[in-house]
Amino acid sequence: MDQIPKLVTDLLMPGREGGYAKGYETRELIVRTALHILIEEGYRAMSMRRIAAACGMRLGNLTYHYPTREDLLRELLNAVISSYEAEFATIVHAPGVPPEERLARVCGLIIEDIGSKKTTRLFPELWALANHDAFVYERVHELYDRARAPLVEIIAEMRPDLAEPARLDLALFISASMEGLTVFAGYRMPFAERLPIVERIAIRSFIDIVRSFSPAG
Template identity: 65%
Template sequence: MSQADDASAEMPDLIVPERASGYVKGNETREAILRTALSILIEEGWQAMSMRRVATDCGIKFGNLTYHYRTREDLVRELLDAVISSYEREFTTIVHRPDLSPEERLDRYCRLILDDIPSKKTTRFFPELWALSNHDPFVHDRMHELYARARAPLGGIIAEMRPDLSQEERDTLALFISFSMEGSTMFAGFEKPIVDRIALIKRIAIGSFVDLVRNYRSVGAE
């Protein structure tokens, strides 16, 4: 892979879907609200992200906020959807590269995630919500939905590489690769102690994932 191919791409923060019955000003307001909520989550955590705090920091009246998002759950649902949509767009671009082999696309997929882990957004946003999901069923369900969407393109690549495997085996490989990468956030994330070693860890991890999928043998196989 060339140095240009190895360069990390900066991930967009949000892709806010337009509402069917929306209007330009309303869509702009919703995006401002979501960006404000995301900023509060990253900088101060979930406890600081009250509806009134979001309205104040966004510079709008509380009633205007609740016109767009009646509850904090509604706000969180669309915020998570906007965040994962930004990743899905990048994943889709990788998956539909006809000039790349499945192994190369697996490399690109993993590289995109590992390049993103040292970012401040990723280090603070996702662990904050995972911690909350231990006590909040709503956030728990939304986070699992989010990661299932993120793993779908990975599962497709694995299926191309290993059509001989069962769907359960392909899903399990995708899950293993996903949590192996996400687990590195605690060690190699923003301002974490081994962030300076992420380049070597990334090479080891990606090579291991490609080899795993290529050479995996079903349990019980001779």
Template identity: 65%
Template sequence: MPYSNLETRKFKNISIAELAFPAREGGYSKGHETREQILSAALHLLVEEGYGALTMRRIAAACGLRIGNLTYHFATREELIRALLDALIRAYEIEFDAILQFTDELPEERLAEVCGLILEDIRTKKTTHVFPELWALANHDRFVLERVQELYTRARRSLLDIVAEMRPDLDPQGRENLALFISASMEGLTVFAGYEKPFEGQMGELERIAIQSFLQIVKTYRRTQT
């Protein structure tokens, strides 16, 4: 049965957490709290002021820490940014995994859920400010490029799992093509219909168009062998 009633999505209007941290297993809990405080402060600077504000001194000041206390937890800026982006994508993975666990739903229902969650998240200030900045930086900074590629590879895993279920006849490259196309199509809406962008008010209808299109593409795609 085709999935067309997008208004019945179980995860509609659920917000993705800003960051998600691993469960605290032993160790000194104060240390975990401090690391989380540092990463939250770094995210706030990234959202409000951009990547250039992410200096160790600015982050330390935002946390009320001495620079030596900060480097005790994160020895380098690169280590801190890697942990920040890991916590950022982990928040998405938690929600995607929750959707994938609804195995009693049709795979097209789960695809609509995942895509709807991403498209709604695009309208947040965090997502609209952070991701386009990372895209631009990735053109000139090898470290950022590698982190961004890792981030999106992890984010596409849920799409790949659903596409594989919907299209077991496709080879791995065909499934990757579909997952990549869907991911790129959604991300592209950020600069047009994201937070305070010109078409933000039309995002609800754009979401419906996108999901209906993705469902149809996954069902009908035929890979051209080269």
């Protein structure tokens, strides 16, 4: 039973499939349901009929809102990217909070997210899609760009002495390493055991790299 609903997870319905609460816009319900199926059962299972059934509507109605499967996939990616960006924005632009604290919050959020089952299932799916779909490729890359941005921003505020390429490289490394943990986290360990290890590894690598860029060392 995974906890800590964050980022992508927030996009998902609180209830179970078919029993979603009323009040959502139809198109929003469709996107959320599609994302839910994508994470739980994979892209192959995310067929138009499957989505329509899970939404409690007919196939023709679904194709009315999203004429093609690709249209739906695009809006799904937009929703995922927006949810990440919104989450980061509230942290980065928190007035009065010192940069060290904001950096810790961003890293904590990323670590939590990487440790969650939702993320470890969603992203391999997106990577596989991106391999053979130019649009998905661009959108996933854009997501990473936007995920690195807050790190770069806060670090630049903390350490104005760091040269531009160094900062970029640092952010890239952290991002890349943590993505590896996305895969690693999905294997063999239940969530309770997984999270501390992911935290330790990610934080240690982060500290090491920051240290290697400092003028003293």
